[in-house]
Amino acid sequence: MDFTELYAQKKMTADQAAALVKSGDWVDYGWAVNTPVAVDAAIAKRLPELEDVNFRGGILMWVPAIFQIEDPAAHMTWNSWHMGGIERKAIAQGFSFYSPIRYSELPRYYRDSSDPVDVAVFQVTPMDEHGYFNFGPCASHLGAVCDKAKKIIVEVNRNMPKCLGGTENWVHISQVAGVVEGSNPPIGQMAAAGAATEVDLKVANLIVPQIPDGACLQLGIGGMPNAIGNLIAQSDLKDLGVHTEMYVDAFVDIAKAGKITGRHKNLDKGRQVYAFGAGTQKMYDYLNDNPECMAAPVEYTNDIRSISAIDNFISINNAVDIDLFGQVNAESAGIKHISGAGGQLDFVLGAYLSNGGKSFICLSSTFMNKKTGKLESRIRPTLENGSIVTDTRANVHYLCTEYGCVNLKGLTSWEKAEALISVAHPDFRDELIAEAEKLHIWRRSNKR
Missing domain, CATH: 3.40.1080.10 (Glutaconate Coenzyme A-transferase)
Incomplete structure (x- = not known):
């Protein structure tokens, strides 16, 4: 023909x-x-x-x-x-x-x-x-x-x-x-990530030491995952792999630093696998006609069975807030829509099923409420009315703020509340303890 x-x-x-x-x-x-x-x-x-x-x-x-x-x-x-x-x-x-x-x-x-x-x-x-x-x-x-x-x-x-x-x-x-x-316009670009904040760097320095050589990475979008990616690029880690939903600029930096070989991947050895990419021209130039990179359907990249089949899978994503029951909201501020379900839950579940795998949910401990002008905690007694539960309390593995990184998997309700309060901003801990007591998820024997 x-x-x-x-x-x-x-x-x-x-x-x-x-x-x-x-x-x-x-x-x-x-x-x-x-x-x-x-x-x-x-x-x-x-x-x-x-x-x-x-x-x-x-x-x-x-x-x-x-x-x-x-x-x-x-x-x-x-x-x-x-x-x-x-x-x-x-x-x-x-x-x-x-x-x-x-x-x-x-x-x-x-x-x-x-x-x-x-x-x-x-x-x-x-x-x-x-x-x-x-x-x-x-x-x-x-x-x-x-x-x-x-x-x-x-x-x-x-x-x-x-x-x-x-x-x-x-x-x-x-x-x-x-x-x-068409008129051949430039490919749509996302603004290059700004300089990492002090909070971003603190969280990154808590997570990167927990990544082993040969691990397979998934990074979400945002300042914290980007800061973590930059720190990985500067680290002594080697032979990393990539299997991710979204390909972001940080992967280019890690690859060009010689950290990515994919030689230990159980699936798609040697290839960086992704469902879609959105970033700067630097990233598009890197992906163009690059046999190391593999664009694949999202039903494959985000399939829990694909993720869990890869040893030492490390998943790193953002959240809006989390409550003392361990429910993660990554989609809304109350009823105000921000994002979507995406693939976060798939990677949280798949990484935990991976041999040696870990999933990390990252967030700053506080945010400034633009309406009230007051500093508020992202670790809350309960999610705000209308907030979306992206990751249920049964699924979250590691939760990280600038004050620490805690493993929530398998904890009882009072242990989980205690762990979350331990990484909350110090100014809000007493208030959160009082609220936890009202919710009957605080033991009097817990350290205050």
């Missing part, structure tokens, strides 16, 4: 692609850096003529044009698999909603659900000589989206890195309904 001829037959303008979207359709916008640009702008021009168009996507890295039309709520909903700052603002405008799900379940959801995907449109690399468009750093669940979609529109961006993988990191020209040659 002449793929070049097929490409020419399917080539269309962004406006022609937008014309395929009808009222009532479910339109998938891909994920993170794959979010369309040229077709998005064309759909935004058309959207005021339509109603009840339902978009799906997540990890938005720029404000889509469809968000910027007049009264978007009258014409559309944005249904996010994982919220960020852009989407949080859209919630207040009445057209953005979160779809709670474990990230690892997305491919199966697309394949098994009765919900349609009328049109899927996302950015890809240019077609190769075999007729394939690469998904770039977001294998994630896009293979499953393509399996389900009635019409697939690919928007070609020559700046998209070609990310090698195992399976489901591409779509073939024979599968697509249309090819739009």
Whole structure:
């Protein structure tokens, strides 16, 4: 088959692609850096003529044009698999909603659900000589989206890195309904992490000594995981591996410092495995055509069975707050939405099942409440009304603040309360003890 001829037959303008979207359709916008640009702008021009168009996507890295039309709520909903700052603002405008799900379940959801995907449109690399468009750093669940979609529109961006993988990191020209040659904008970037705070460094210095040579790493997004990654890059650790949900800049620094070989990995020996990447250009350049790095479907990267099969798996993630029962909230501030379930629970469970594995939940002991101007504890008697339990009290392994790192696994309720209070900010410990007594999870024999 002449793929070049097929490409020419399917080539269309962004406006022609937008014309395929009808009222009532479910339109998938891909994920993170794959979010369309040229077709998005064309759909935004058309959207005021339509109603009840339902978009799906997540990890938005720029404000889509469809968000910027007049009264978007009258014409559309944005249904996010994982919220960020852009989407949080859209919630207040009445057209953005979160779809709670474990990230690892997305491919199966697309394949098994009765919900349609009328049109899927996302950015890809240019077609190769075999007729394939690469998904770039977001294998994630896009293979499953393509399996389900009635019409697939690919928007070609020559700046998209070609990310090698195992399976489901591409779509073939024979599968697509249309090819739009976009304006080749720069790939969406996350701001480079700022300098680590004193708290970040204290937490990092508590965790890094607990990582053995040959460990396999998963790092979440945020200041603390980044600080830990930087400290690992400067450490004497060697022969580390990577198996993660999100590939972040810190992994590039660790790899370039010669710390990553993956030679002790039980799965995918020698390869850095990830579901999606979002960071700076430095990271995209590193991932581009790099055979050491493996873009894979999230149902593989985040599968507890994959994680637990790798010895000495070390999982490091952030949280918003935790209560004295050990319930971790990593998604909201009360009813105010912040993030999503993501894969944190999968990695907490999988790391503990790994031979020698550990999972760490990290947070600063306090935060400044912008509404009241007062310093408040992130270790609370109970979670605030409406807060989401991301990791249940039965699942948390290590909890770390700048005041210490405690192993909560298997502790009784009073032991757990005591351990958590021991790493709370000293100014809040007496108050937390008093609240623990009211909750009947404090023994009088405990040290005060």
